[in-house]
Amino acid sequence: MLHKQKRKTRRERLIEVGLDLFSRHSYDEVAIDDIAAAANISKGLLYYYFPTKHDFYLAVLRHSTSQLLELTEPDTSLEPLERLRVGLLAYFTFAEMHARTYVALLRGGVGVDPEVAAILNHVRQTYVERVLQGLPESERQLPALRLAITGWVGFVEALSLAWLEEHQLSKEQLTELAIRTLLATITSLHEQGSSSR
Amino acid sequence: MLHKQKRKTRRERLIEVGLDLFSRHSYDEVAIDDIAAAANISKGLLYYYFPTKHDFYLAVLRHSTSQLLELTEPDTSLEPLERLRVGLLAYFTFAEMHARTYVALLRGGVGVDPEVAAILNHVRQTYVERVLQGLPESERQLPALRLAITGWVGFVEALSLAWLEEHQLSKEQLTELAIRTLLATITSLHEQGSSSR
């Protein structure tokens, strides 16, 4: 008998199975039976690790979002602009590598499910914070700065999703476009109010 | 539009009930019984008008998205920039007036449900087309222009959602910000490639 080392816990393996299934099928399409079958366990066991199917879904979602946040963690030893560039490259790389999962993650969500929305919101808010950290103190006072950056995060998401469907640009070009847009948006905040009113 | 429509059809009334329910609860939270109760009909009747609950949800979603597209229809008698401004104002007005529905609509969707995704995609694509229409012929050849505009549509969505939570800016200021960002993004496409590394 060969002993395989299962370093991964059952719970972790279940989440991996869920990651696979939910990236290929919608929440409703994935039955508890499917999950159990794919994991070679009985249906009942799933309920030993997760209270409901919905909670299982949330766990899977949290797993992939935290992985995304980890892989794009800002390198504070770099100067802000370079840090941003590296972070964006990592972001697009993640999107490319886990394309299906990434799409499901961003465009997913179960109805107006507040819990799902909260998780995605947390991810977006984290990115907003990170961008804010990279700005000089003098800029941080701009009115509606946070609002504008939140918009920019939406820009990057939409950009990446469209990019996945047709790789017209290189990751470097995408990154450049995203950075230029961010700078331009912040610049336009300066002008805001001084011009029209 | 001279002669008024008669009393609303049952189907239309059902969609209105759905609009109300789905803007306040997630897909799973809304039971067929709830819909039937809210509409004062038997549950069987729902199946006379819609094949499944899912199809009913899609009908509700289509109704609100087509309403959004209608209310933001571009006024071609205006020059492009003014047309964009008016369109954006209408967009933010819709978001404000139907806040709950609007949020549910954009952040909703049932899992990776391809049909829901297709509807939302259609809305976004329509906006991309409309923006493209407003650009001079000379600009339309820019590489990755469509990609960038798709990103910008994501910017506007995220901006509006964040704005709904805290009305820091006026609709006019929001519009100005969105327009400036669009112009800046397009400008940065010109510079792209000529500068980078």
Added chain:
DNA sequence: GGTCAAATTTGAACTATATTCAATATTGGG
């Protein structure tokens, strides 16, 4: 190596809810 309690796993029973359908009621044109 044996014992036993805790942790894990099972499968069948249970439940909730989406869906079907035959029967009944309503409507409107001839």
Added chain:
DNA sequence: CCCAATATTGAATATAGTTCAAATTTGACC
């Protein structure tokens, strides 16, 4: 007033999600 098409019902059915008591495995301790 008739009757065929349309609209509506409520009970029956099917399809999952969920619960649970019992069986199995694990690992710590003697």
